Amino acid sequence: MTSVVDFDCAVISQEMVLPDVIKIVFHSPEIASSAKPGQFVQVEPSKGLFPVTRRPVTINRLTDDGFELLFDVVGRGTELMSQKQPGDKVRILGPLGNGWDLTKGKKWLLIGGGLGAAGFQFLKDSISDSVLLIGASSKDRVVSLENSIVVTEDGSVGSKGLVTALITEENLANADSIAVCGPVVMMEAVWNAVPEKHRHKLQISTESRMGCGWAVCDGCSIPMSDGGYKKCCKEGPVFPGIEIDWKRWKEAGL
Amino acid sequence: MSYPPSISRKFWGLDFDSPIMLASGTAGFGEELLTLDCLSGVGVVVSKAVSFKPRAGNPPPRLFETPLGLLNSIGLANPGVHHVLNHILPLTEKLPCPLLINVAGESIQEFSDVVEVLEQSKTHLGYEINVSCPNVADGGAAFGVDPDVVFQIAKGVSRVTDRPFSVKLTPNGGDMVMVAKAAVDGGASAITVCNTFLGMFVDWRTGKSVIKRKVAGYTSPALLPLVVARVWQVSNAVSVPVISSGGVSHGEDILQLLAAGASMVQVGTRLMRRPFAGAELMDEMQKLIGE
Numbered sequence: 001m002t003s004v005v006d007f008d009c010a011v012i013s014q015e016m017v018l019p020d021v022i023k024i025v026f027h028s029p030e031i032a033s034s035a036k037p038g039q040f041v042q043v044e045p046s047k048g049l050f051p052v053t054r055r056p057v058t059i060n061r062l063t064d065d066g067f068e069l070l071f072d073v074v075g076r077g078t079e080l081m082s083q084k085q086p087g088d089k090v091r092i093l094g095p096l097g098n099g100w101d102l103t104k105g106k107k108w109l110l111i112g113g114g115l116g117a118a119g120f121q122f123l124k125d126s127i128s129d130s131v132l133l134i135g136a137s138s139k140d141r142v143v144s145l146e147n148s149i150v151v152t153e154d155g156s157v158g159s160k161g162l163v164t165a166l167i168t169e170e171n172l173a174n175a176d177s178i179a180v181c182g183p184v185v186m187m188e189a190v191w192n193a194v195p196e197k198h199r200h201k202l203q204i205s206t207e208s209r210m211g212c213g214w215a216v217c218d219g220c221s222i223p224m225s226d227g228g229y230k231k232c233c234k235e236g237p238v239f240p241g242i243e244i245d246w247k248r249w250k251e252a253g254l
Numbered sequence: 255m256s257y258p259p260s261i262s263r264k265f266w267g268l269d270f271d272s273p274i275m276l277a278s279g280t281a282g283f284g285e286e287l288l289t290l291d292c293l294s295g296v297g298v299v300v301s302k303a304v305s306f307k308p309r310a311g312n313p314p315p316r317l318f319e320t321p322l323g324l325l326n327s328i329g330l331a332n333p334g335v336h337h338v339l340n341h342i343l344p345l346t347e348k349l350p351c352p353l354l355i356n357v358a359g360e361s362i363q364e365f366s367d368v369v370e371v372l373e374q375s376k377t378h379l380g381y382e383i384n385v386s387c388p389n390v391a392d393g394g395a396a397f398g399v400d401p402d403v404v405f406q407i408a409k410g411v412s413r414v415t416d417r418p419f420s421v422k423l424t425p426n427g428g429d430m431v432m433v434a435k436a437a438v439d440g441g442a443s444a445i446t447v448c449n450t451f452l453g454m455f456v457d458w459r460t461g462k463s464v465i466k467r468k469v470a471g472y473t474s475p476a477l478l479p480l481v482v483a484r485v486w487q488v489s490n491a492v493s494v495p496v497i498s499s500g501g502v503s504h505g506e507d508i509l510q511l512l513a514a515g516a517s518m519v520q521v522g523t524r525l526m527r528r529p530f531a532g533a534e535l536m537d538e539m540q541k542l543i544g545e
Contacts, residue, residue, distance in 0.1 A: 004290055006530055044527065049475045049503055052324050052523055053317075076321060093529065209317045211324070212526035214290060216282045218302070218331050219317035228310050229331070252314040 003034035004096065004214070008089040012066060014082075019140050020073045021115060022082040027066040031095055035059050035067060037123040038099025038205060038238045042213035043069070044091035045080035055081060056210045056233070058181075059095060061122040070118040070143070096213050097237045100203055102126065105176020109133070109201075111163060111190055113182020114141040119205070121145055123179060131171055135163025135186065164193040172198045180241070181205035188246050202241030206249075208232040223248035258543045259512035261536070263297070265495060266380070266418045266443060268352070272297040273512060274532050277499050277522030278356035278382060278422070279303065279328060283338075285345045287529070295532030296351050297518060303358040303384050306368050308334035312389060318455055318464045323474025324523055325453050327389045327465045330358050335371045343375045352379035354420070357411075360392040362403060366410035373415055380417040383407060383442070386424030386449035388471045395449070399428030401436035408440025420444035420497055423488075426452045430484055431491045438492050446497045446520070447484045451477060473523045475503040482514045489515030505538025 009026040017023045031041065042054040055077045060068040073082045084090055100123055108130040110120045117134045124130055124145070132148040139156040149166055150158035163186065172178070172194060178201045180187050187204055194202060211219035213233045221229035222236060223245040230236065230243075263270045275298040281287060284299040293299075311331025318325045332338065338355075346353050355378050359365040365383055372378070385407055386398035397403045404421065411419055421437035423430055425448040434445045450471025455464045463469070478501030489496040495517035502508055508519045525531045 006292075006528075050322055051319060052322075052474065053319055053527055077319075209315045209319070211317050211326070212280070212529075214529055215286045217280055217317075217326075217526050218311065218328050219326060221311060221314050221316060221331070223314070229314075248313065 003030070004094065005030045006091065006093040009066070009092045011084045011086050011088045011090060012063075013086055014084055017070065018143070021070065022073060023060070023068060023070045024081070024084060025063055025066060025068045026090065026092065028092065029065045031059075031067050031092075032062050032065055035062060035095035036099035037126050038119065039095040039097050040213075040237060041067075041069070041092050041094030042096060042210075043081055045077040047091075051077045051080075053211055054093065054213060056096075056207070056213055058119040058205070058237070059122060060118050061125060070115065072115055093213060097233055098235070100179055100238050101177070104201070107174060107176045109171050109175035109178045111167070111178065111180045111182075112143075113163060113186035115143060116182030116186070116205070117145060117148075118143045119181060120179070131175070133163055133166045135166070135182075162189070164189050167193050169195075172201075175201060178202045179205070184250055188250055191241055191246055199242055200240070203238050204241045204244060206232050206237050206239055206244070223252070257513055258509060261539050261543070263517060265517050270297040270518070272532065272536055273508060273517075273519050274535060275300055275354075275497060275518050275520040276525055276532075277520035278384065279326075280522040280525045283342050283346055284349045284353060285342070288348055290529050292529045293350055293532060294530070295534070295536035298352050298354060298379070299349060300354045300382050300520065301356050302332060303330045303356045303387065304332050304335050304338050304368055304372070305330060305358045305360070306335050306364050306371075308332065308337065313466045315464065315466075318470070320455055322476055323453075323472055325455055325465060325470040325472055326450070327467050327470040329389050329467070330387055335368045339371055339375055343377050346377050353377060354380050354382045356382045356384050356422070358384045358387060358390075358394075359407070360390075362397075362406050362410060365407050366414045369411050370414040378417075380443070381411065381415070381419035382446055383411055383419055383421045384449070386422050388424070388426060388450055388452050388469065389467060395424040395426055398424035398433065398449070399426075401429075401432045404433050405436040405440040408437045408442045412441030418443035420446045422446035422499070423448045425449065425480070425484060431487055434488045434492050438494050442494060444495045444497055444517070445488055445492060446499050447481065447488050448499060450500070451480070473500060475501060477501040478507055478510075482510060485511055485516050486514045502535075505535045505542060508535060509539060509542060
C-alpha cells in the first residue's frame with residue numbers, strides 16, 4: 001500500500017515571487033491529504049522527450065485541495081516549469097521521501113539559507129513552537145515568512161552578516177530539534193557552528209542530482225559517516241546531521 | 255516473422271503478454287515497483303547488478319543530465335550476493351512477472367561464483383551477465399570487448415546453472431557480432447544489446463569532468479537508431495533471441511525494435527521518469543496495432 005501517486009495536476013496559479021523564483025500552486029487532493037512537511041515531489045517539466053528526467057522540488061506548503069511549490073529557474077527543466085500557466089496539466093509523482101522527524105520534541109529552531117527556508121512554512125504549519133532564522137545573500141533571495149529573523153550578506157534586508165551569527169547557546173539549548181535547509185556550504189557552516197553537545201538535534205534537508213526519485217536508480221546517494229551511502233529520495237531527504245559525512249558530501253560539489 | 259510484430263511473445267519457451275523488460279539498474283529488484291503497484295504491462299524485471307562482495311558504488315554526483323540525455327556513474331552499487339540471496343530475493347516472490355538477476359564481476363571466476371550462490375534461490379527465472387559496465391575500474395566493459403574472455407565467462411556460468419541467461423554486451427569498442435557469437439558458443443541463451451554508451455561532460459570553465467570517474471554511461475532517446483542497428487546486426491548473426499536495451503521512449507519505439515529483430519525490449523531511463531511506463535507503453539502499442 002502506498003500514498004504515492006503519479007497524476008496530471010492542474011496549475012491553479014503561477015507567479016514570480018522573487019527574481020527568477022517561481023511559485024506554482026497545483027491542484028491535487030491526493031497529495032494534499034497525504035504529504036508531510038519535508039517531503040518532495042517529482043515534476044515532469046515537459047510532455048516531450050526532453051528533459052529525460054523530472055525535477056525534484058520540496059513541497060512548500062499545502063493548500064485546501066493541493067500544494068505549493070517554490071523553485072529557482074536554474075536550467076532548461078526549471079525554465080520549462082516556470083512557463084506553466086493556470087489550467088496547464090503537469091505530471092507529478094509524489095509525495096516522496098521522509099519529511100522532518102516530528103517526534104523529537106515540541107520546540108524547534110529552524111535555520112534556512114536562501115530559498116531553502118521556503119519549505120519551513122509547511123513545517124511551521126505542523127508545529128506550535130519555533131524560532132526561525134533566515135540567512136540569504138540579498139533581499140532578492142529572502143522568502144517572506146512570519147516571525148523570522150533575517151540577515152543578508154549585503155545588508156539589503158535585516159542586519160548584515162551570515163545566519164551562523166544568529167546561532168546562540170541560548171536558542172540551541174531551548175530547542176528539542178533543529179531543522180536546517182539551504183545550500184550545502186551554508187548547512188556545513190551551521191554544522192560547524194553548532195557545539196557537539198547539540199549536534200544530535202540537527203535534522204538536515206539534503207538535496208542531490210536525482211534520477212527517478214522513487215528509489216530504483218541509486219543515483220542520488222548522500223555520503224554517510226559510516227563510509228557508505230543512503231538514498232536522498234528514499235531514506236532522506238531529511239537526515240540526522242550526525243549521520244552525514246560532511247567532507248565527502250561537500251566534495252560532491254552539488 | 256510477420257509485420258507489424260506481435261506484442262505478445264514467446265521467449266525462452268514461455269508466453270509473455272508484454273515484450274517489456276525493465277532494464278538493470280532502473281528497477282532495483284522490483285520491490286519498489288511492488289510498493290508503487292506499477293508492474294502492470296511489465297513482462298520481465300531485470301535486477302540491478304549483483305557482485306560477490308558488497309560494492310558501495312561511485313562517489314556522487316552519480317548522475318548528470320545533459321540537454322539530450324543522461325550520464326550515469328553508479329558503479330554497480332549493491333549489498334553483495336549473500337545479502338541479496340538472504341534479504342532481497344525473498345521480497346521478490348510477490349512479483350507478478352519473472353525476474354532476471356543481473357550479475358557483475360571483476361574476474362572471469364566471479365561471475366560463476368555469484369551465480370552459484372544465487373542458485374540456492376528459487377525465485378528467479380534466469381540471469382543477465384553484465385560484461386559491459388562502463389562505470390567500474392576492474393572487469394566491466396574491458397571484458398565485454400574480448401570474445402575469448404566473454405566465451406570463458408559464459409562457459410563458466412553454464413557450468414553452474416541450468417537456468418537461461420543472457421549476456422549483456424557493450425557498444426563501446428570490440429566487434430559486437432563476434433562477441434555475441436562467442437557468448438552463444440559459451441552457452442548464452444540470449445544476447446542483450448546493449449549497455450550504455452561511453453559519455454562525458456566537461457565543464458569548460460575548469461576543464462574537469464562533472465563525473466568523478468571522468469567517463470560515464472550515456473542514455474538518451476536519441477540513441478534509438480544506434481540500438482536498432484546493433485539489434486539488427488546481432489539478431490541476424492546469432493541463433494539465440496536478442497533483447498534490446500536503450501533508446502525507448504514510446505510504444506512505437508518498442509514495435510520498431512521488435513521489427514528489427516529483438517525478441518524482448520528493455521526500458522530503462524524512461525521507467526525512471528515514468529514509474530507506470532509498462533502500462534503506458536503497452537497502451538500506446540495496443541492503440542497502434544489494434545491488438
